[in-house]
Amino acid sequence: MRLYPHLALVKDVPMTNPARPPLLEVKNVCASLGGADVLRNVNFSVAAGERLGIVGESGCGKTVMGLSILGLASSAFHLRGEIVFEGRNLLDLPAKAMRHVRGREISMIFQEPMVTLDPVFTIGEQICETLRTHFKLARKEAREQAIDALAQVGIPAPAERVDDYPHQLSGGMRQRAMIAIALACKPKLIIADEPTTALDVTVQAQITNLLVELSEKHGTALLFITHDLGVVAETCDRLITMYAGQVVENAGIDDFLARPLHPYSSGLLRSLPRMSKRKTALPSIPGRVPTVAEMPAGCRFEPRCSLAQAPCKAEQSLLPAGEARKVACCRYDELMLPGVLN
Amino acid sequence: MIAAPLVSVDKLKIHFPTKRRGRTVKAVDGVTFDIEPSTTLSIIGESGSGKSTLGRALVCLTRPTEGTVLHDGTDPFRLGRSALRRHRRDYQLIFQDPHAALDPRMTILESVREPLDIVGEIPKADRNAQAHGLLERVGIAPALHERYPHQLSGGQKQRVNIARALTTRPKVLVCDEVVAALDVSVQAGILNLFADIQRDFGLTYVFITHDLAVAAHISDEIAVMYLGQFVEKGLAEAVQETPLHPYTRALLSAEPEPLPSAMRENNRIVLKGEVPSPITPPAACRFHTRCPRAQARCSKDAPDFRQLRPGRWVACHFAEEMLEEAGEKAQAGPAERAGQRQACE
Numbered sequence: 001m002r003l004y005p006h007l008a009l010v011k012d013v014p015m016t017n018p019a020r021p022p023l024l025e026v027k028n029v030c031a032s033l034g035g036a037d038v039l040r041n042v043n044f045s046v047a048a049g050e051r052l053g054i055v056g057e058s059g060c061g062k063t064v065m066g067l068s069i070l071g072l073a074s075s076a077f078h079l080r081g082e083i084v085f086e087g088r089n090l091l092d093l094p095a096k097a098m099r100h101v102r103g104r105e106i107s108m109i110f111q112e113p114m115v116t117l118d119p120v121f122t123i124g125e126q127i128c129e130t131l132r133t134h135f136k137l138a139r140k141e142a143r144e145q146a147i148d149a150l151a152q153v154g155i156p157a158p159a160e161r162v163d164d165y166p167h168q169l170s171g172g173m174r175q176r177a178m179i180a181i182a183l184a185c186k187p188k189l190i191i192a193d194e195p196t197t198a199l200d201v202t203v204q205a206q207i208t209n210l211l212v213e214l215s216e217k218h219g220t221a222l223l224f225i226t227h228d229l230g231v232v233a234e235t236c237d238r239l240i241t242m243y244a245g246q247v248v249e250n251a252g253i254d255d256f257l258a259r260p261l262h263p264y265s266s267g268l269l270r271s272l273p274r275m276s277k278r279k280t281a282l283p284s285i286p287g288r289v290p291t292v293a294e295m296p297a298g299c300r301f302e303p304r305c306s307l308a309q310a311p312c313k314a315e316q317s318l319l320p321a322g323e324a325r326k327v328a329c330c331r332y333d334e335l336m337l338p339g340v341l342n
Numbered sequence: 343m344i345a346a347p348l349v350s351v352d353k354l355k356i357h358f359p360t361k362r363r364g365r366t367v368k369a370v371d372g373v374t375f376d377i378e379p380s381t382t383l384s385i386i387g388e389s390g391s392g393k394s395t396l397g398r399a400l401v402c403l404t405r406p407t408e409g410t411v412l413h414d415g416t417d418p419f420r421l422g423r424s425a426l427r428r429h430r431r432d433y434q435l436i437f438q439d440p441h442a443a444l445d446p447r448m449t450i451l452e453s454v455r456e457p458l459d460i461v462g463e464i465p466k467a468d469r470n471a472q473a474h475g476l477l478e479r480v481g482i483a484p485a486l487h488e489r490y491p492h493q494l495s496g497g498q499k500q501r502v503n504i505a506r507a508l509t510t511r512p513k514v515l516v517c518d519e520v521v522a523a524l525d526v527s528v529q530a531g532i533l534n535l536f537a538d539i540q541r542d543f544g545l546t547y548v549f550i551t552h553d554l555a556v557a558a559h560i561s562d563e564i565a566v567m568y569l570g571q572f573v574e575k576g577l578a579e580a581v582q583e584t585p586l587h588p589y590t591r592a593l594l595s596a597e598p599e600p601l602p603s604a605m606r607e608n609n610r611i612v613l614k615g616e617v618p619s620p621i622t623p624p625a626a627c628r629f630h631t632r633c634p635r636a637q638a639r640c641s642k643d644a645p646d647f648r649q650l651r652p653g654r655w656v657a658c659h660f661a662e663e664m665l666e667e668a669g670e671k672a673q674a675g676p677a678e679r680a681g682q683r684q685a686c687e
Contacts, residue, residue, distance in 0.1 A: 171616075200388040201388075209612060232600075233602075267527060272530075274559070
């Protein structure tokens with residue numbers, strides 16, 4: 001028996017800033033694997049030039065979501081719903097048309113630059129490959145543009161580095177080269193999946209600064225997938241929290257940090273070691289993310305939630321909670337959850 | 343009363359030969375420090391700074407090229423084979439990748455019992471009982487004790503590694519990036535566990551980490567390492583609130599803070615470039631090539647690693663100046679204290 005039948009009836013209203021029409025709209029996307037939903041009714045949108053973060057523990061479906069947008073998720077996943085990019089549903093797009101979107105209009109930066117760069121081609125050749133796939137360019141022109149792209153991402157002496165192989169560059173420089181490839185065709189949206197996780201803090205600061213700067217300069221929207229809430233706070237305008245394949249909260253970054261509405265969001269924020277909380281016990285979230293085979297029927301976070309009550313046994317959908325905010329928790333109104341400030 | 347140091351490191355150098363003859367990687371290049379019993383020292387720095395090599399030397403896994411590591415006054419590298427084996431029980435290491443550190447063909451109970459089997463001093467039933475007890479102590483339910491590593495989550499596996507390191511009742515645990523591979527929610531639980539077992543077993547920790555928030559959370563003391571040398575060392579609060587080396591300031595400033603925009607610092611110090619090669623480190627002060635405060639003298643003479651205040655060590659020509667600036671700021675009031683991090687700009 002559903003205790004809150006009305007919850008299921010309220011349609012999700014995609015949240016967009018009227019001034020900025022959505023560039024990408026993800027509508028009720030489900031991805032199933034062997035009958036179980038890895039992604040379940042995922043809804044969010046990214047406006048042109050907006051920087052949206054996706055956070056959550058490993059196994060929450062962040063990467064699958066990112067890959068699904070570009071049609072790169074494993075074919076074992078059965079995708080339903082709509083991913084609308086500038087009026088076209090990417091899930092219906094034929095493979096050939098999708099190739100014109102991938103790399104040209106939406107591009108991706110991965111976590112491990114050493115794994116994603118091809119070791120037998122120079123950095124320049126890899127940038128030229130992307131450019132010449134999408135534009136009619138002579139080799140020489142493509143090479144010049146590749147050097148420009150390397151200069152843009154702050155690689156010193158780009159005219160020489162363009163002929164380097166990936167192994168000749170340091171980790172930070174490789175990640176810059178990846179960004180250069182992603183930016184080469186001036187896409188409207190960049191999906192960055194943990195782009196700084198493998199880097200030192202000092203280099204991470206350089207890379208996040210660079211991404212923000214380039215996004216502002218070219219008006220490129222950014223979908224930033226990360227588990228690091230500090231990185232999200234410094235790069236993004238808003239963020240969505242994902243848990244077990246569902247979006248549980250969608251909020252502006254400052255609101256989220258000061259007053260998270262979902263118990264999972266609050267748990268993530270409180271478990272961060274902070275310099276101001278030295279030598280005290282950190283509140284951790286007990287248990288772990290359920291695997292596909294063990295997804296709870298109701299609220300997926302309920303088994304780990306210390307605030308769960310009877311209504312939480314029902315499935316929760318993402319509902320508006322105040323202005324420009326959404327949450328998937330039936331108790332959000334009565335709970336005053338701590339954020340980073342308390 | 344001052345307790346005698348449990349670990350005493352003196353002018354330690356560890357160099358590795360490279361393929362090209364005559365050139366060496368100076369992984370650790372002249373480090374001197376002591377660790378007091380039952381305290382936690384964190385060693386922070388970028389990759390390639392020599393943190394892990396230093397950690398391995400502390401548990402006798404890497405032989406010093408020069409200098410000494412003393413454990414309770416004895417030099418373990420002068421012990422005979424069997425004496426060294428017995429000695430190693432007291433100095434254990436936990437690694438970053440919890441999965442790679444466990445044998446996939448042993449149940450976790452067997453993995454935890456293995457050190458006791460090797461020691462072989464007590465009957466098997468007692469060894470089993472001890473292993474069960476330790477696994478429960480680190481929060482692994484008895485139903486999981488007969489499982490294999492691949493059946494556990496990352497956090498559970500790291501708990502098993504902790505239990506295994508505890509079987510020989512060590513005095514010192516060197517933890518090399520032990521929470522780096524874990525999610526924050528899981529990381530919090532593991533950090534709490536480390537704090538609990540330190541209290542119960544009176545352990546001394548050396549935490550090697552690149553995560554400043556983790557270091558600040560658990561440590562009594564923090565040492566900052568750059569290209570094989572310590573550039574700053576002191577009490578955790580002191581290093582964090584008034585860093586006296588430009589490199590420490592840059593590291594603290596680069597740390598992304600999950601704070602609303604109004605509370606975040608906008609003038610971050612972003613270091614240019616990356617760590618130079620430890621084969622040919624810059625002459626004089628090794629940080630001068632990236633230092634926002636560098637002057638002509640920084641490339642001419644190397645600053646001494648000197649004690650500015652009791653327990654506060656810094657290797658920078660301008661440390662005294664920075665200490666004065668910090669003092670003025672502190673008097674000016676707490677509101678301005680937040681601006682200190684920018685003082686070196």
